[in-house]
Structures are given as C-alpha cells and as structure tokens.
Amino acid sequence: MSTHQKSGKNIPIRKIKRFTLNNTSKPINDMLFKKSGFKKCIQCGRCTASCTAAYLYQDYNPRELMRKFIFDDVYSKEINELIWKCGQCYSCRARCPRNCKAGLGVQSLQLKSVFNGNAPPEIINISKQIKLNLYKYGITFLPSTQRIDLLEEFGVKTNDQSIENSKKRESLGFKMDMTRINPLPEESLQEVRQILELTGFVED
Amino acid sequence: MDQTDDIPNDYYLFKSCVADSLYPGIELSVKYVLDQINAGYKEDPRQSSCAGFGVYSGVVPLETNLALNARNISLASETENTDLVCLCSSCYSNLKHCQKLLSKEKNLEKDAKVIMKKIGMDYKIDLDIRHVSDVFLSRINDLKNTDQMYSLSGINVVTHHGCHYSKFFFKDIISGTFERPTVLDEILKGLGCDVVDYSEQFLCCGGGLHGSVIDCEYSRETLLRKLSSINEVKPDIIITQCPGCSFNLEHYQEHLIEESYMDGYIPVLYISELISILMGADPENLGIDMHVVPIEPFIRKLKVIK
Numbered sequence: 277m278s279t280h281q282k283s284g285k286n287i288p289i290r291k292i293k294r295f296t297l298n299n300t301s302k303p304i305n306d307m308l309f310k311k312s313g314f315k316k317c318i319q320c321g322r323c324t325a326s327c328t329a330a331y332l333y334q335d336y337n338p339r340e341l342m343r344k345f346i347f348d349d350v351y352s353k354e355i356n357e358l359i360w361k362c363g364q365c366y367s368c369r370a371r372c373p374r375n376c377k378a379g380l381g382v383q384s385l386q387l388k389s390v391f392n393g394n395a396p397p398e399i400i401n402i403s404k405q406i407k408l409n410l411y412k413y414g415i416t417f418l419p420s421t422q423r424i425d426l427l428e429e430f431g432v433k434t435n436d437q438s439i440e441n442s443k444k445r446e447s448l449g450f451k452m453d454m455t456r457i458n459p460l461p462e463e464s465l466q467e468v469r470q471i472l473e474l475t476g477f478v479e480d
Numbered sequence: 481m482d483q484t485d486d487i488p489n490d491y492y493l494f495k496s497c498v499a500d501s502l503y504p505g506i507e508l509s510v511k512y513v514l515d516q517i518n519a520g521y522k523e524d525p526r527q528s529s530c531a532g533f534g535v536y537s538g539v540v541p542l543e544t545n546l547a548l549n550a551r552n553i554s555l556a557s558e559t560e561n562t563d564l565v566c567l568c569s570s571c572y573s574n575l576k577h578c579q580k581l582l583s584k585e586k587n588l589e590k591d592a593k594v595i596m597k598k599i600g601m602d603y604k605i606d607l608d609i610r611h612v613s614d615v616f617l618s619r620i621n622d623l624k625n626t627d628q629m630y631s632l633s634g635i636n637v638v639t640h641h642g643c644h645y646s647k648f649f650f651k652d653i654i655s656g657t658f659e660r661p662t663v664l665d666e667i668l669k670g671l672g673c674d675v676v677d678y679s680e681q682f683l684c685c686g687g688g689l690h691g692s693v694i695d696c697e698y699s700r701e702t703l704l705r706k707l708s709s710i711n712e713v714k715p716d717i718i719i720t721q722c723p724g725c726s727f728n729l730e731h732y733q734e735h736l737i738e739e740s741y742m743d744g745y746i747p748v749l750y751i752s753e754l755i756s757i758l759m760g761a762d763p764e765n766l767g768i769d770m771h772v773v774p775i776e777p778f779i780r781k782l783k784v785i786k
Contacts, residue, residue: 418497434772
C-alpha cells in the first residue's frame with residue numbers, strides 16, 4: 277500500500293477503484309426501473325429513514341437497494357425476496373433530496389419477478405385473479421377479492437360485522453359479489469379485453 | 481399554498497373498485513354531498529378500473545396500465561368535463577402517473593396510441609386529474625352554507641391522508657405539504673371541528689400490498705404504531721380520503737384493543753361520509769353504517785342543530 281506524506285506522518289492511501297455509471301442500467305431496460313432515478317442517488321439514506329418497511333424488517337433497506345440498482349446487482353434470490361417487503365407507500369420518494377423513487381425500481385423488479393414466475397405463490401395467485409377480474413368484468417377488485425382468511429385475521433367481532441355488511445350491499449342496490457351497480461357495457465368490455473390481449477395481460 | 485381557485489363546478493367521477501367493493505357508502509355519500517351543493521357530475525359506466533390495486537401489488541405490467549388508463553382518461557376527455565375526480569388515493573396517483581408518463585415519454589405514448597387506434601378510440605389525455613377532497617376544499621363555502629342537521633362543535637378529529645395522494649405527486653397537494661397535508665384538516669376546520677395532531681401522521685395506513693396479498697405482518701405492525709399514536713390524542717373520529725386506508729384503520733382495531741394498545745374503538749369515516757351525516761343523510765340509506773367499527777356512538781356525540 278502506498279503512503280501519503282502529511283505533517284511528517286505516513287498515512288496509508290487505499291487504492292480506489294473508480295467506476296462510471298455509463299453501462300450499469302443495461303440489463304434492465306425498463307421505464308419504471310429507469311424512473312427510479314438510481315443514477316442520481318447520493319446514498320444519503322433519507323429513503324431508509326422514512327421507509328415503513330425498513331422500520332419493520334431489518335434486512336429491508338431502500339438505500340442499499342438503490343446501491344444494488346447502481347451496480348446492476350439485482351438478480352439474486354435475496355433481492356427477489358426483499359422486493360416483496362416494500363409496501364409501495366412512496367415515503368422514499370417524498371423525502372428524497374434528489375427526486376428519486378426507490379419504490380418504482382422495486383415495482384419494476386416485482387413485475388419482472390411475476391413475469392418470470394419467481395414471485396411468491398400468493399402474488400402469482402393475485403395476478404391470476406386480477407387478470408380474470410379485468411377480463412371478465414373490466415374491474416380489478418371485487419368484494420370477493422379480499423381473502424376470507426384475512427378477515428379471520430381481524431377478530432371475531434370485526435369478522436361478524438364484515439359478513440353482515442356483505443348482506444347489506446343488496447339493500448343499497450349492489451349485488452353481493454359485483455363491484456358496481458351498472459356493469460361495463462359489452463362494447464367497453466370488448467375494448468378492455470383487446471387491451472389486455474394486446475399487452476399480454478391475460479391468463480394462458 | 482392555495483391551488484383551489486381553478487377547480488370548476490362540474491366533474492367526471494372516476495369510480496373506485498376498492499370503494500365500491502368494501503364501502504359502497506363512499507360513492508353514495510360523495511354523490512349526496514355534490515347534489516347538496518348543486519355541483520354537476522357525470523357517471524360513465526364505460527370506464528374500467530384503473531388497475532391501481534394490481535399496479536401497487538406489482539402484478540399489472542406498465543404497458544397494460546398505460547393502455548387501460550389512456551382509454552379511461554380519453555373517455556373522460558370526450559365529455560365536456562375538464563376535471564376527472566377520483567375517490568381513491570391509488571386511482572389518483574396511478575391515473576396521474578400514467579398521464580405523466582404518456583405525456584413525457586414519446587415511445588410509451590406511441591404504443592398507447594397504436595393500441596387506442598386498434599380498439600377504435602381517439603387518444604386525448606389532457607384533462608385535470610383531482611381527488612374529491614380537493615373538490616370539497618375548493619367548495620368549502622358551499623359546504624358551510626348548506627342546511628346542516630348536526631354541528632361538529634366540541635368534536636376532536638384526527639386525519640389520515642393517503643400516501644398515494646400525498647407522497648407521489650406531492651407538489652400537487654392543494655393544502656399543506658407532503659410531510660403534513662392539510663386538505664382534510666382545512667375542510668374539517670371549515671365545518672367547525674377541532675383537528676388534533678398526532679405523532680405518526682406521516683406513517684402509512686399499513687395497507688401496502690402485504691395486507692391483502694402476502695402476509696399481515698406489515699399491516700399489523702404498522703397499524704400498531706399508527707393507531708397507538710392516534711389513541712394517545714383520544715380523538716372522537718378518524719377521517720380519511722381513501723377506501724383502503726379506511727379499511728386498514730378500522731379492521732385492525734379489535735386486536736389492538738384486546739392487547740391494550742388502544743383504550744377503545746375509534747370510528748373511521750371517509751370525508752364525504754362525515755359531511756353527508758352532518759347534512760342530515762340517513763347513514764343506513766347511504767351504506768355509511770357498513771363500517772366494522774360502529775358509528776352510532778359518534779353520531780350520538782354530535783349536537784343537533786335542527
């Protein structure tokens with residue numbers, strides 16, 4: 277290791293490997309990933325200090341994720357698991373002094389993970405359900421989209437009240453398991469289906 | 481910051497699939513309030529969901545999202561309305577983001593135009609996208625001038641602004657900042673109640689995508705922080721502007737009360753639900769009684785004006 281003469285003392289100088297960011301975004305050629313603004317990230321950590329998920333999960337850290345985006349280190353199993361801890365609240369975006377959006381980079385990787393079949397089974401299931409809902413009705417979320425076992429998570433009283441509420445829908449003119457009173461007209465539904473087919477968001 | 485002056489009096493309502501599935505009372509009460517202040521609004525059954533629930537769950541591809549919403553925004557642009565009004569924070573954020581990407585990225589716009597042509601529709605996406613709470617704040621004098629059945633005098637309120645309203649397009653918040661949005665606060669103060677601050681005001685409602693898809697830990701732990709903090713200031717009610725936030729803020733209370741993090745239930749209402757009650761609407765007729773935390777104790781606290 278070379279040394280630097282200063283005030284008569286020998287101070288060791290580490291060899292610094294310099295790099296440029298010119299080629300780091302090559303493998304992920306995705307607009308959302310680009311819009312995360314990772315090239316502008318100064319690693320200040322305000323995103324992590326603001327992040328709801330980072331407060332909860334010790335291994336989740338948007339600052340570290342942005343660093344990995346810079347170095348194109350986004351293909352590991354670890355990353356594929358970490359991205360599903362983000363709650364997409366965009367606190368990272370609101371507080372970033374460089375106008376970056378770590379959450380968008382995460383969303384881009386989530387989409388890739390679903391596309392490649394590497395997402396958790398629950399996510400793959402919700403993806404299938406949303407494809408079906410959109411194709412059949414032009415609607416993303418139906419009253420039944422909320423999982424029943426999730427309702428059990430809330431406690432007996434809350435669950436009982438929820439069951440009561442689904443019956444009340446009918447007295448307001450809604451069907452028990454249809455989101456809207458007036459469904460999409462057939463012509464509109466055909467337009468939506470064409471969009472889903474043209475953009476490849478349909479169940480095989 | 482006051483950006484309310486240029487909001488017109490006639491709106492294109494954009495339906496929320498989460499609101500209509502979980503709380504039909506949100507849409508019904510929004511329409512009730514708009515009727516009371518003689519505001520015009522158009523309902524259009526042709527619009528599809530914005531797919532925001534799927535977008536923020538990481539499953540709806542960008543191309544699909546952009547094409548669906550190029551269609552939705554173009555449908556609104558076909559009408560005489562200049563303002564598309566959302567009831568859900570995620571619709572607001574997602575539609576605005578699609579509009580921005582399509583306007584700024586020529587390649588994305590080109591693809592969306594090709595799809596729109598294939599489905600036989602004109603592409604036109606240059607109208608204003610707003611949240612209904614922006615509309616209410618811009619019409620606060622009209623809201624104050626309606627005949628009210630109840631007074632909010634002596635009522636303590638806390639507000640929760642949706643992250644997808646205040647954190648992504650934070651420059652477009654019409655009152656306050658992303659750290660402390662005050663749109664709901666200003667409406668409520670205008671209607672005569674006291675708005676109380678709490679320490680975890682910035683924190684999300686615990687929705688994320690985990691709440692309904694992967695596991696409940698994110699929601700459970702985040703709501704422990706959020707609701708404990710709200711519990712400290714002992715409000716009479718929590719007011720929201722997003723159906724998803726309403727859902728999370730009330731569904732997790734039972735366990736937090738059992739575990740002594742909360743002293744008792746705190747009702748949660750969407751802003752239009754509260755305003756319609758003040759105006760004398762029957763909660764049952766509008767579906768406002770469908771909350772899992774009963775609202776009757778709160779209504780009993782209100783002073784009857786007439």
